Amino acid sequence: MDPNKKTLIVFSGDLDKALAAFIIANGAAAMGNEVTMFFTFWGLNIIRKPEKVKAKHSLLQAAFGRMMPRGADRLGLSKMNFAGLGPVMMKKVMKASNISTLEELIATAKEQGITMIACTTSMEVLGLSKEELLDGVEYAGVATYFDYADDANVNLLI
Amino acid sequence: MDPNKKTLIVFSGDLDKALAAFIIANGAAAMGNEVTMFFTFWGLNIIRKPEKVKAKHSLLQAAFGRMMPRGADRLGLSKMNFAGLGPVMMKKVMKASNISTLEELIATAKEQGITMIACTTSMEVLGLSKEELLDGVEYAGVATYFDYADDANVNLLI
């Protein structure tokens, strides 16, 4: 076990939880930690490419894919979403307070060398393919998660 | 502290989070870990018997009990539930991809010897009695949770 390693499972695809996840991850990395983030279920939407990507899916998988948000700029809030008005308000407040946007936080995470892993089982459940996710993302399952978590001293799930 | 022990608090009773919980727990067990799952609040609905069980409850407790889903096959999604259509869709996609159902994952957890503990305080709050929960479940409170968590190297809450 290494006191300078941290993992974070990102299950949620809500803007507020995604912000918290990246603020925690970037904070840990800035303090000299090796950080690994595992994106699973709705959390995969955070690392989805914003543009439409052609991918082979069954009809049902394609339906899920169409209904889920494409990327960090399209996420809703877990509370007070108000059909999309909540995120707009929150982004304005954040901008006025000079707090980084989620896209900027993701870019910082990459710059700091944070490992981002997409859960392949969830990708099948939600019908998401590799071409639809951000470049630089790695792909693995639960066994890989525990390889990292067993080595880390703080493991969180959001 | 034992690097081969893991605990998981399952607070949520959503199908998607329940699937993630059991995929994580079964993965850890398959890698040789002793895994303990603590079901609390809505998470208790995951290990509820599907059939109606007569139990002594106050009127208010009975009201909660009637409104909550009975067991793994009746859970909703935390996102895109669409009045029950979302779970139906997700189950179809999972079947087509040969991914185990939640019931199968629970059976595997039992076969792998995962300890499942129902939180007795939450059972009172939600008006659930032992007869209503799956056979083989153990019963305990927060002190027992920390007995396990203090011994484990990865502790998550979902």
Next chain:
Amino acid sequence: MDPNKKTLIVFSGDLDKALAAFIIANGAAAMGNEVTMFFTFWGLNIIRKPEKVKAKHSLLQAAFGRMMPRGADRLGLSKMNFAGLGPVMMKKVMKASNISTLEELIATAKEQGITMIACTTSMEVLGLSKEELLDGVEYAGVATYFDYADDANVNLLI
């Protein structure tokens, strides 16, 4: 790493999750642990003063502030909220079962010396100022969280 230290990030502001957080934290403290709770995002509403407090906010921040619940007695449920009827029902069931209210659990946490820290970044995002939060709360960011978490053997996020 100290086996008698625990941390808990409280992201959620739902009554049910707040109850679980304080039951877990108080349980750990009763067993002799040093417990630190970090309130972030909606979790800040749990430690909000119930009375209206005048504070300098931008118009948008003030709008968020008005829409969010003021304190432990005004929180909703994450499930079965039914426009506020769910929490009323849950509180009645809890009273009948002699389970402490959230306000009582918070008082117990203070008596047991649990450290409560409000996340200053989230306070800016949601437009909450120090005068609006309970007395005795401390203020810090993610670096302080990891100072505590690195030292603890159980770290959870709810």
